[in-house]
Amino acid sequence: MIRKLLATGSVLAAMAAAPAAAADISACLITKTDTNPFFVKMKEGATAKANELGIELKSFAGKVDGDHETQVAAIETCIADGAKGILLTASDTSSIVPAVKQARDNGLLVIALDTPLSPIDAADATFATDNFLAGELIGKWAAGALGDKAADAKIGMLDLAISQPTVGVLRDQGFLQGFGIDLGDPNKWGDETDARIVGNDVTQGNEEGGRRAMENLLAKDPMINVVYTINEPAAAGAYEALKAIGRENDVLIVSVDGGCPGVQNVKDGVIGATSQQYPLLMASLGIEAIKTWADSGAKPEPTPGKDFFDTGVALVTDKPVDGVDSIDTAKGTELCWG
Numbered sequence: 001m002i003r004k005l006l007a008t009g010s011v012l013a014a015m016a017a018a019p020a021a022a023a024d025i026s027a028c029l030i031t032k033t034d035t036n037p038f039f040v041k042m043k044e045g046a047t048a049k050a051n052e053l054g055i056e057l058k059s060f061a062g063k064v065d066g067d068h069e070t071q072v073a074a075i076e077t078c079i080a081d082g083a084k085g086i087l088l089t090a091s092d093t094s095s096i097v098p099a100v101k102q103a104r105d106n107g108l109l110v111i112a113l114d115t116p117l118s119p120i121d122a123a124d125a126t127f128a129t130d131n132f133l134a135g136e137l138i139g140k141w142a143a144g145a146l147g148d149k150a151a152d153a154k155i156g157m158l159d160l161a162i163s164q165p166t167v168g169v170l171r172d173q174g175f176l177q178g179f180g181i182d183l184g185d186p187n188k189w190g191d192e193t194d195a196r197i198v199g200n201d202v203t204q205g206n207e208e209g210g211r212r213a214m215e216n217l218l219a220k221d222p223m224i225n226v227v228y229t230i231n232e233p234a235a236a237g238a239y240e241a242l243k244a245i246g247r248e249n250d251v252l253i254v255s256v257d258g259g260c261p262g263v264q265n266v267k268d269g270v271i272g273a274t275s276q277q278y279p280l281l282m283a284s285l286g287i288e289a290i291k292t293w294a295d296s297g298a299k300p301e302p303t304p305g306k307d308f309f310d311t312g313v314a315l316v317t318d319k320p321v322d323g324v325d326s327i328d329t330a331k332g333t334e335l336c337w338g
Contacts, residue, residue: 034061037338045280085109085290126308131170134275138254139178144321210237232262259338273317
């Protein structure tokens with residue numbers, strides 16, 4: 001069952017009521033990279049909505065995931081160009097805050113997409129998957145799939161980056177809580193004391209990073225049998241590392257994204273389950289919010305009970321577990337991206 005796939009709500013009603021004319025409105029989209037399919041789809045969503053509303057859109061991206069300096073330079077360019085707003089997926093969620101403040105002080109609406117800033121109210125709004133819930137769903141599913149064997153699991157944690165951006169922390173901690181592991185400080189990963197965790201390594205959210213991180217953790221304990229991955233490219237890399245030692249069929253891999261290649265990997269058994277998110281929706285709603293801001297000065301409101309606007313999440317698996325809501329890969333394919 002898709003959760004809160006937002007077709008209603010006061011924020012959308014406010015957006016729909018905005019005037020259509022927008023010839024003098026420009027906006028920026030700044031993503032972590034322009035190669036990850038998640039950000040490619042995000043750009044498609046923003047571009048389509050900007051064309052529909054007559055908004056000029058300029059797109060920027062870091063050279064690699066973690067390229068903070070390029071993102072700061074992009075924000076400065078957007079301010080100088082007189083943009084009305086910025087849609088931002090930050091590589092460094094803390095260090096980017098001064099640049100975001102500079103943009104807001106110059107009258108730009110800044111909306112974080114997918115990755116909350118630290119603190120979250122450093123942006124005017126956040127449109128995102130509930131990343132903790134996304135992690136929690138795959139954690140519950142993994143524990144349920146293992147049954148009694150979950151008590152003796154050996155878990156490898158393939159995270160995003162050493163800087164611990166919020167999106168990576170939320171998914172990691174959500175997974176552990178869903179699996180039934182006590183958290184330390186929920187605002188960071190790596191301080192848990194549960195003996196089932198073999199270790200953490202970082203992937204930069206790409207396949208090569210996933211392969212390298214998996215090899216590092218297998219060197220610590222070759223009997224790892226559960227692997228959490230920050231996203232599906234990292235999961236694909238982990239699978240290749242496991243395949244190289246003949247263990248691709250006896251290790252449970254879970255992930256987050258819901259891209260079409262990832263859903264296919266669930267169908268093929270490479271990934272056991274993934275939490276699907278909706279980047280096109282995040283971006284298109286963000287463009288609508290910038291138009292509303294330019295027309296009326298109204299800012300988007302968060303989902304009731306949350307500090308961000310929830311764009312929905314669904315667990316995709318062909319091996320459902322009792323007590324964990326999910327959709328199968330046929331439905332996941334209808335909704336996938338990339």
